[in-house]
Amino acid sequence: ETGVTQTPRHLVMGMTNKKSLKCEQHLGHNAMYWYKQSAKKPLELMFVYSLEERVENNSVPSRFSPECPNSSHLFLHLHTLQPEDSALYLCASSQDPVLAGGWGTQYFGPGTRLTVL
Amino acid sequence: GENVEQHPSTLSVQEGDSAVIKCTYSDSASNYFPWYKQELGKGPQLIIDIRSNVGEKKDQRIAVTLNKTAKHFSLHITETQPEDSAVYFCAASIAGSARQLTFGSGTQLTVLP
Numbered sequence: 001e002t003g004v005t006q007t008p009r010h011l012v013m014g015m016t017n018k019k020s021l022k023c024e025q026h027l028g029h030n031a032m033y034w035y036k037q038s039a040k041k042p043l044e045l046m047f048v049y050s051l052e053e054r055v056e057n058n059s060v061p062s063r064f065s066p067e068c069p070n071s072s073h074l075f076l077h078l079h080t081l082q083p084e085d086s087a088l089y090l091c092a093s094s095q096d097p098v099l100a101g102g103w104g105t106q107y108f109g110p111g112t113r114l115t116v117l
Numbered sequence: 118g119e120n121v122e123q124h125p126s127t128l129s130v131q132e133g134d135s136a137v138i139k140c141t142y143s144d145s146a147s148n149y150f151p152w153y154k155q156e157l158g159k160g161p162q163l164i165i166d167i168r169s170n171v172g173e174k175k176d177q178r179i180a181v182t183l184n185k186t187a188k189h190f191s192l193h194i195t196e197t198q199p200e201d202s203a204v205y206f207c208a209a210s211i212a213g214s215a216r217q218l219t220f221g222s223g224t225q226l227t228v229l230p
Binding site for chain 2: 002004006031033040041042043045048050055056090092096097098101102103104105106107108109110111
């Protein structure tokens with residue numbers, strides 16, 4: 001195991017539902033990330049948090065709302081999703097390479113497989 | 118921004134043979150190049166990384182080479198085993214000044230028994 005856990009592992013939701021994805025890291029890292037992984041496409045970075053502050057938002061639609069209450073937990077709140085949002089959502093953590101000046105090796109969780117009907 | 122291209126998209130080898138996956142990057146400032154392995158139903162797992170101050174790094178059956186002049190790096194797996202079957206991703210970043218890893222599109226490696 002990498003020290004990054006995600007729940008739930010699978011989620012099926014309708015377009016009008018509201019749900020949340022949870023990520024927890026046990027590595028003592030200060031940066032956390034949300035990625036979207038769709039078939040046949042590279043991993044897409046969605047959000048980056050450093051010291052609980054959002055530092056990057058890669059043009060993600062507002063129907064995705066992240067939350068980082070502390071350095072160990074990261075949430076992704078979902079509402080009014082579209083079928084094309086169906087994908088594997090991955091959480092990762094690292095030491096912030098900008099703050100620490102290091103390599104920022106990222107460690108990933110197992111992902112949440114999301115299906116939007 | 119950085120762009121990483123990865124080839125091939127699929128690769129089948131006989132057990133015991135070697136496998137090579139190649140990536141090219143566009144930003145000459147990139148200096149950190151990790152490789153991840155993703156098995157079915159799991160998240161990507163770091164298997165090896167290389168930093169721009171070295172040209173080659175080995176870890177048992179896995180090696181990575183880096184050519185900064187040509188802006189490409191490669192993953193070499195020797196004596197392949199069925200458990201090496203997975204999707205492999207390369208990535209590039211500018212350590213110390215950027216948080217974003219730019220990933221390649223992945224290579225599905227199948228090791229045939």
